[in-house]
Amino acid sequence: MSKDSEGLFKNFHESINNSLDDVVRNNFANLESNEKRISYLCSLPCVKNYDISKEIKKFESGGEFPVKKDLEKALQLKDEGNKAVQKGDWGRSLQYYNESIILMPEIKSEELSIVLANRSAALNHLAQYEDTLRDIQRCLALGYPRHLRYKVYERRARCLLALKRNQEAVTAFQNTITALDEAKNLDKEKRLKLRTDAKLMLEVLNKGLVLAGNPKDPEPFKNTPPKPKLSGKHNKLFPAASETVEIAFDETRGRFAKADRDIQAGEILLIEEPHGGVLLSEFSKSHCQNCFNKCLIPLPCPKCPNVIFCSEKCLDIALKSYHGYECHILPLLWKSGCSVTCHIALRMITQNSKDYFMKIMQDLKEKPTGPYKTEDYRNIYHLVSHENKRTKQDILHRTEMAIFLLKLLEISGYFNGSPRKISIPIDELKTMALDEQCIDDAASFGCLILKNLQVLQFNAHEVFEIQCLKPKDGTRFLKHEGKSVFIGGAVYPTLALFNHSCEPGIVRYFCGSRIVVCAVKNIRKGEEVAENYGPIFTTVPKDKRQSQLKEQYWFDCKCLPCEQNWPKYEDMTENYLRFKCDSDQPCSNVIPVPYDCMEFMVQCGLCQQYTNILKGLKSLQDTETLYKLGRAAMGEGKYGEAIKKFIETLKLYDTTLAPPYKSYYDCVQDLRSCMLSLGNYSFV
Numbered sequence: 058m059s060k061d062s063e064g065l066f067k068n069f070h071e072s073i074n075n076s077l078d079d080v081v082r083n084n085f086a087n088l089e090s091n092e093k094r095i096s097y098l099c100s101l102p103c104v105k106n107y108d109i110s111k112e113i114k115k116f117e118s119g120g121e122f123p124v125k126k127d128l129e130k131a132l133q134l135k136d137e138g139n140k141a142v143q144k145g146d147w148g149r150s151l152q153y154y155n156e157s158i159i160l161m162p163e164i165k166s167e168e169l170s171i172v173l174a175n176r177s178a179a180l181n182h183l184a185q186y187e188d189t190l191r192d193i194q195r196c197l198a199l200g201y202p203r204h205l206r207y208k209v210y211e212r213r214a215r216c217l218l219a220l221k222r223n224q225e226a227v228t229a230f231q232n233t234i235t236a237l238d239e240a241k242n243l244d245k246e247k248r249l250k251l252r253t254d255a256k257l258m259l260e261v262l263n264k265g266l267v268l269a270g271n272p273k274d275p276e277p278f279k280n281t282p283p284k285p286k287l288s289g290k291h292n293k294l295f296p297a298a299s300e301t302v303e304i305a306f307d308e309t310r311g312r313f314a315k316a317d318r319d320i321q322a323g324e325i326l327l328i329e330e331p332h333g334g335v336l337l338s339e340f341s342k343s344h345c346q347n348c349f350n351k352c353l354i355p356l357p358c359p360k361c362p363n364v365i366f367c368s369e370k371c372l373d374i375a376l377k378s379y380h381g382y383e384c385h386i387l388p389l390l391w392k393s394g395c396s397v398t399c400h401i402a403l404r405m406i407t408q409n410s411k412d413y414f415m416k417i418m419q420d421l422k423e424k425p426t427g428p429y430k431t432e433d434y435r436n437i438y439h440l441v442s443h444e445n446k447r448t449k450q451d452i453l454h455r456t457e458m459a460i461f462l463l464k465l466l467e468i469s470g471y472f473n474g475s476p477r478k479i480s481i482p483i484d485e486l487k488t489m490a491l492d493e494q495c496i497d498d499a500a501s502f503g504c505l506i507l508k509n510l511q512v513l514q515f516n517a518h519e520v521f522e523i524q525c526l527k528p529k530d531g532t533r534f535l536k537h538e539g540k541s542v543f544i545g546g547a548v549y550p551t552l553a554l555f556n557h558s559c560e561p562g563i564v565r566y567f568c569g570s571r572i573v574v575c576a577v578k579n580i581r582k583g584e585e586v587a588e589n590y591g592p593i594f595t596t597v598p599k600d601k602r603q604s605q606l607k608e609q610y611w612f613d614c615k616c617l618p619c620e621q622n623w624p625k626y627e628d629m630t631e632n633y634l635r636f637k638c639d640s641d642q643p644c645s646n647v648i649p650v651p652y653d654c655m656e657f658m659v660q661c662g663l664c665q666q667y668t669n670i671l672k673g674l675k676s677l678q679d680t681e682t683l684y685k686l687g688r689a690a691m692g693e694g695k696y697g698e699a700i701k702k703f704i705e706t707l708k709l710y711d712t713t714l715a716p717p718y719k720s721y722y723d724c725v726q727d728l729r730s731c732m733l734s735l736g737n738y739s740f741v
């Protein structure tokens with residue numbers, strides 16, 4: 058449940074807990090399968106008869122997440138946009154048009170086409186030509202009135218000229234001339250002037266094209282950032298990871314990742330799409346519901362006023378899978394007070410069809426073999442859920458959540474195999490009882506949801522972006538100085554196989570909703586590639602780390618900093634250097650050498666061999682210079698350059714010294730900050 062939750066789910070939960078007597082609790086506790094737990098709880102009168110009609114009524118009243126589109130408001134906002142245009146405030150008009158588009162009902166396609174055309178004018182004035190062209194395309198597809206079309210064709214032609222796409226501009230000017238014939242409300246003189254201008258432009262353009270030998274137009278500009286690339290080939294068994302990573306297993310730690318060869322700091326080890334990725338409700342009107350990118354020119358869902366998309370592609374993906382079902386239940390879910398984890402648990406179902414689950418239901422008993430694919434629900438089903446360590450109270454609580462989500466799933470039309478077409482009429486929803494026809498489905502899907510909730514507790518990741526203050530004109534902004542903001546959640550099934558260390562070897566960042574995992578240390582072949590579940594040894598004392606990990610993830614951490622009781626960053630001493638034993642035989646020992654040591658040959662206490670520290674001291678001087686260069690590049694926002702310097706610094710450190718020591722973690726921390734700067738960011 059969300060921390061400050063109020064609302065339907067909380068009340069439902071409290072009401073059940075108050076109604077259950079010891080006998081019922083005992084009966085529940087003795088049930089051995091999730092299927093039985095769901096069926097039993099669903100059959101109890103306190104669940105079936107739970108009255109939700111009053112709470113549902115509250116949703117109808119709208120507020121932050123209205124249940125329906127609103128023509129009147131949409132038209133008002135359009136008018137506000139037009140007024141802003143008259144004042145020459147194009148930025149403000151764009152905001153009004155955006156809001157109007159989101160609220161405009163789908164059936165008012167002509168009205169919508171007009172707001173899109175108006176928005177294209179604003180975008181054109183703001184010199185966002187590619188966006189202008191997209192909106193013109195959209196407004197024409199929606200049936201923009203024929204007598205006004207000359208305007209958007211002419212705008213299209215001018216945009217194409219600005220983008221130097223002259224061949225296409227010729228067609229657009231020709232369309233303008235044809236469309237002027239239909240401009241019945243335009244006075245004769247204006248029409249004549251526009252026609253003459255367009256003809257003149259056509260002449261100039263055609264001549265220019267002939268003179269230049271009819272060159273091809275430049276490709277339309279792609280506004281999607283380049284996709285990150287794995288370092289090395291894909292792992293054959295775990296294709297989201299690189300072949301440098303192997304997934305190993307042992308009885309105490311379960312599955313975990315280790316290096317299959319020496320890994321260098323800076324290598325990209327994993328790139329993975331989310332499974333069940335959801336955006337937090339607070340970002341539903343600023344970020345694309347599908348790819349999580351910040352979205353300044355939103356495309357609305359045709360049916361609901363609560364989510365936006367960055368492109369037709371994202372809209373199409375969402376509508377054909379999860380959003381088709383979630384469209385009308387989102388306000389209910391968001392206002393119910395249940396957590397983002399509940400939403401992910403539901404999304405893990407809605408993103409696939411009922412048929413998909415029916416086909417794999419039998420397979421779920423066995424762990425799947427073959428390549429471990431991100432989209433394959435069977436893999437997620439077998440992630441760690443610690444089912445047999447759960448308390449009765451925990452299972453009861455999650456079963457209640459599952460039942461609440463089941464009810465939403467039923468309302469969404471999921472069990473009938475087709476999304477509901479209209480928003481939920483209040484009279485339809487009186488109690489929590491499930492429709493008799495859905496009882497069998499409820500038992501099967503309730504089990505899956507319950508399993509999802511258990512799995513998510515240990516395997517979900519937060520999705521974040523870096524938010525930077527909007528730079529004033531001409532001023533530079535530094536992404537590493539931005540704030541990391543939690544915008545959503547998801548399971549990344551391959552990353553979920555990585556265990557924790559309080560001294561992690563990786564950093565994760567996001568490109569849209571896709572996660573990228575990058576090494577921030579050099580990791581030797583055979584060593585664990587560990588991620589971090591929260592507490593880091595440099596900042597959190599051991600007892601706190603141990604108790605946090607035990608409480609949240611149910612294991613005793615035995616990482617090196619925990620086992621050897623490494624000091625926090627602030628307590629690391631600079632009085633001696635931790636030299637690696639440099640003997641001929643491989644020796645893993647560390648030789649602490651006082652800072653003011655006058656000897657240059659020091660003896661290893663373990664293998665008794667001598668290490669010449671002069672060579673090491675010389676290379677440490679080089680690391681200082683390299684590190685300073687990296688810091689300087691970072692301060693100028695040249696992250697690629699800074700990353701290279703930090704990687705070189707770490708390489709030199711690793712030939713000489715063994716962590717923990719301050720300068721090593723300074724460098725790791727800066728490398729991490731630079732890597733984070735490569736991910737999602739937005740201006741606030």
Ligand SMILES: C[S@@+](CC[C@H](N)C(=O)[O-])C[C@H]1O[C@@H](n2cnc3c(N)ncnc32)[C@H](O)[C@@H]1O
Binds near residue numbers: 309311515516558
């Ligand atoms: C996200 S999963 C990691 C993958 C998991 N080991 C598996 O087999 O699928 C988290 C769970 O892994 C185990 N785990 C993670 N880090 C661990 C560590 N450092 N030592 C022991 N167990 C760990 C705990 O059981 C934890 O709840």
